[in-house]
Amino acid sequence: MNVLNPNAIASVLRDTVKDEIIKDGLKINVAGILATSDPASITYANYTRSSCEEVGISFNLITVEPESVKQLIDEVNRDSTIHGIFIYYPIWNDARDAEFRDLMSPKKDLEGLTSFWIKKLYANDRFDGDHKQFKAILPCTxxxxxxxxxxxxxxxxxxxxxxxxxxxxxxxxxxxxxxxxxxxxxxxxxxxxxxxxxxxxxxxxxxxxxxxxxxxxxxxxxxxxxxxxxxxxxxxxxxxxxxxxxxxxxxxxxxxxxxxxxxxxxxxxxxxxxPMTVAICMRNTLQLYRNYHQKAK
Structure with missing residues (x-):
């Protein structure tokens, strides 16, 4: 059997992100929102947190009740010290979960799943910004x-x-x-x-x-x-x-x-x-920071 293991590819991408963060002394913060007791979601949340921290991205995993998710998204959207948001699903396991995605600011949507980014994808519009100077964020998986x-x-x-x-x-x-x-x-x-x-x-x-x-x-x-x-x-x-x-x-x-x-x-x-999906999440986070949150020197 001829098998390709994605670990090696993901490792190269993670190292690239890490080297760039260290070289430029970037302080990138991500908020993870966990509002489910689903074991797989909890495991994935802990994995993404540790993976982000390994490359120098600060990751605050916030556990809340489903009823509080909307308010929390609004808070992290307005928090200028937060540069990316990660929401773990399922929450309600119905149409309300999709609604949560569009509550996020596209400029903090590291998974690239808000309708802002999805519409660009379906239109094959690969750039954003007043002068199309930023590459569009694409869904991680x-x-x-x-x-x-x-x-x-x-x-x-x-x-x-x-x-x-x-x-x-x-x-x-x-x-x-x-x-x-x-x-x-x-x-x-x-x-x-x-x-x-x-x-x-x-x-x-x-x-x-x-x-x-x-x-x-x-x-x-x-x-x-x-x-x-x-x-x-x-x-x-x-x-x-x-x-x-x-x-x-x-x-x-x-x-x-x-x-x-x-x-x-x-x-x-x-x-x-x-492993490659998580590495892409880190890449997207760095891209969001560079595009929308990094102050000009």
Whole structure:
């Protein structure tokens, strides 16, 4: 089995962020908001806090009741000493969670999930500022996946890096799968995007935005890259015989979505992206600080 472990890629990015913070003597502060007793969220909160502190980002993890989240977001938005906000989900585990994202100031949204940044992503508007001098903030996990794929043969380091590639994504959530599909398509890929209702084509070069349906069989047989993020054990795992020969397979779910045989058959198998997602969060935090909070010398 040919496996790519994201730890080494993430380590390089973390070291780059750390070196820049130390070199320039930056004092960057992040507020983490934890309003859930979900064990996975607590573990992730502690992991992101320790990871940020390792690179020199001060991280204040604030635990509150769900009813107090809105007030706390307002407070940290107004606090000029806070440069980034991280909210851990689920909180209510319903539509109210999505509403919390848009309460954050986009200038402190280190996850890139406020509608301000998402609208830019869908419009392929890659810059912000009065003179378009700042690079847009992109969602952490989708960007982490693209940065990992940049280390593979699917990616060209010039022009539209995924031009000519067909990529299937099993996950069309608003926080990962859909933004990822559009980011891949913005970079030239023909994308087959699947959720529980089936698959659609996202091919911005051909002006196709979720208007053409596609079967799982067709998508997998044509795909140079298959990306899965289905958090359910009921998902019919991707089988070796479904894959195109030499396909790159990447799983970002906490549950493996490929059979062991498919993992063996893959041209390259990437079992997780978690460390890279956290590294991207640190990169985004540094970018927000540089763009909006650093005082001119």
């Amino acid at each position: 989708p960007l982490a996946i693209i940065k990992i794929l940049a280390q593979t043969e699917a990616y060209m380091p010039y022009g539209l890096p995924f031009k000519g590639q067909t990529i299937t994504v099993f996950n069309r959530s608003e926080v990962v799968g859909k933004p990822l599909a559009y980011m891949l398509s913005n970079d030239g890929a023909r994308v087959y995007s699947f959720d529980i209702n089936g698959g659609v084509v996202i091919d911005l070069a051909a002006s196709r935005k979720e208007d053409v349906f596609v079967t799982r069989e067709k998508a997998l047989k044509e795909s140079d890259v298959v990306i899965t993020g289905v958090p359910s054990r009921n998902f019919d795992k991707i089988k070796a015989e479904e894959l195109k020969e030499g396909a790159i397979c990447l799983n970002f779910s906490s549950i493996q979505n490929f059979t062991p045989e498919a993992q063996e058959a893959a041209g390259l198998y990437i079992p997780r992206v978690g």
